[in-house]
Amino acid sequence: MNITLKIWRQQNADAPGQLATYQVANVTPDMSFLEMLDVLNEDLQAKGEPPVAFESDCREGICGSCGFMINGVAHGGHRGTTVCQLSMRFFKDGDSLTLEPWRARAFPVLRDLIVDRSAFDRIIQAGGFISAPTGGAPEANGILVPKDAAETAFDAAACIGCGACVAACPNAAAMLFTAAKITHLNVLPQGQPQRQQRTLDMVAAMRKELFGSCTNHGECEAVCPKEIPMEFIARMNHDLRRATLHPHGD
């Protein structure tokens, strides 16, 4: 197949960016989307042109490094799939695809398709943990965790921190990311002592980083490669109300 790519090129955070058009010939259906970009980059370098900068690492959908918009859809629009798992089988000869970085005020572009997602780390720093200094832990089976709670915690903890939810949201909100971590920890018995404070602090950190607010569009859930449900945002809002009214517990 022959594919036309329009890719956002921007040399650094301060430089202006623009779309540049490239043709990639001889794309086979067995290639992954990123392997097609690898081929493009080999061609560009052979011509002495700078390769397209994009992030990826594990290339199996778990590290959360990769991600950009393909024709306006985060990760390309295949349910439960990161862009590194996206196969060229899903595209056809002559397709024209526009690739752009995540667009959000809290995620400044560093180069081409790479953005700075360190705001996510700062939200975790605000309270996305259970304080358990090494060595002080009780015997593991001394803490009973109902199976349902463990399953819900896992569903939330499956978040890979890729940032697609923010990119897809018309408000550039980080509600799904933050709610997933709050749910993971707040649903577990181990997470109860810090539950109120965690919720207040993480929500405050999210606002400080200039992420927007949720207006129930649901775009985040639609593009989330781990299919994390919006229901967790409702849980977070519930915990936030509770923590605001009773900051020191019920």
Place this chain on the structure above:
Amino acid sequence: MLESKVPSGPIDKKWEQGRFEMKLVNPANRRKYSIIVVGSGLAGAAAAASFGQQGYHVHCFSFHDSPRRAHSIAAQGGINAAKNYRNDGDSVRRLFYDTVKGGDFRSREANVYRLAQISLNIIDQCVAQGVPFAREYGGLLDTRSFGGVQVSRTFYARGQTGQQLLLGAYQALEEQIAAGSVTMHSRREMLDLVVVNGRARGIITRDLVTGAIESHAADVVVLATGGYSNVFFLSTNAKASNCTAIWRAHRRGAFFANPCFTQIHPTCIPVTGDYQSKLTLMSESLRNDGRVWVPKKAGDKRAPGDIPEDERDYYLERRYPSFGNLVPRDVASRNAKEVCDEGRGVGPGGQGVYLDFADAIRRLGEAVVREKYGNLFDMYEEITGENAYKVPMRIYPAVHYTMGGLWVDYDLMSTIPGLFVAGEANFSDHGANRLGASALMQGLADGYFVLPYTVANYLGSNVLEKVDPSQQAFAEIKNHVHQQVDRMVNIRGKRTVDSIHRELGRLMWTECGMARSEAGLQKALAKIPALREEFWTNVNIVGTGEELNQSLEKAGRVADFLELAELMCIDALNRTESCGGHFRVESQTPDGEALRDDEHFSYVAAWEWTDKGWNLHKEPLTFEYVHLAQRSYK
């Protein structure tokens, strides 16, 4: 020369005895010490968080944008611990025994015993952090069994155990970052180690966004930078996993142990074309119900369904009647290579064998197979476009883990005082073959429970002079790093970094992969220096060193792989026995199985870098508690 510093006493008392003899650093004094931790995977994040909690000044470095991206995140299966919650005969002693035997008797007994002891604490620690392990209905922890052992001791979080353990360590690390005890340096790559008066005292890094070369000083340097499977270009490792930190430390004096010990996983999705960027692992559990076969006739291009039963060779069942398709990883991998070398491989390029579920579907029904393996079949279809319920899967082995690494003593200190090495980056616990679900255990054991003691002991027993990044020793090495970056950028040749890396990978896979021979290794040793020369005269890096430049990042890593590859071949050539993942074709039993040579090779090969080549140092291995025995799966 090589002092393993194993404490005296019976094996089950060594760690206790060792800890009692160790010097401590009192809490008020800890803030006077600074510790550099390079890497933020399981071992690095666990160590950095623990040091921070204790009150040291910690600087943690990662080339990723966030510590949570480290490749530990991709581990699927689980983590072993000798909790014996199943009441099925497990114990510290048994986990120790399984690990020493599984490693084909090439690991240090005392280290492995400590690992088995600490496994108990790891699960406690992770549960307290909120890791969502699988649970029974009563709320207790669930376990499952895993390859090569007879007890159920593997704790897991669906198929994403590595992710959940890493997030636990990452969150503990982020808490310390917020508290100010750890300073996180993301998007920084370590490019050299600074040794002052014989001690590791700092590192030189490159800021991957601005290109700035920076010096960092500390009292101790910990490397937790993972393994080097990507020397083969194609492996199951993440794209950026590399050997640069340990290799540059090696060139500053840290000995490299057992570099040729690599683990090759038998069930990966085969390569489909020249553009292939990495390989994807499929869980080994598939071999429980799938039957492995190839056509009997070489060059048989018929579709699998058109090949009648009597023209198929179920070669594992034929050669290993008692274990059949469930032989260990190394045996399964080697046999797949042999049948493909005979021209009987299947799929494009002929580098694949069938893993056929037709019998299982007939016996159990498609619904049962779907229930057991549905997610794996889906993943296979996503990548290959083939429906494995209808046509057999195609699989082929791929490099997966490296048991070799920097040599460390019992305290995890390298041959450079003050340089500690943890996780896959060291050589210590897995011998010549790692058992499933043991990598996560070792990474966390090193980070949470070994280094906090041994690093304190080092700080408490040595008087360390003040060092400063502005002093001569730092300036010289920083200058050296600058020059190396400039030199690479200015070659302006004709080949891309990836094309040279792929060529190296193919050579290593052919000559230093699943089966190694003297002739093949000699051939590789003749070709590697030429390829290195090609790199340093003909590589083309577009752009400069003063910007975000991914080709330059890759180039630095490939330059190091081009040196490490040579040492791997030298080590493989030196070790004329077969053991674990290292199979020398000259050393096999009459029926073609791996043959160890305990009389001559019961040692750790620790290589010292010199300007004229490598010197071999041997750490003898003695087995007092597990008796040496040859493995058999017939």
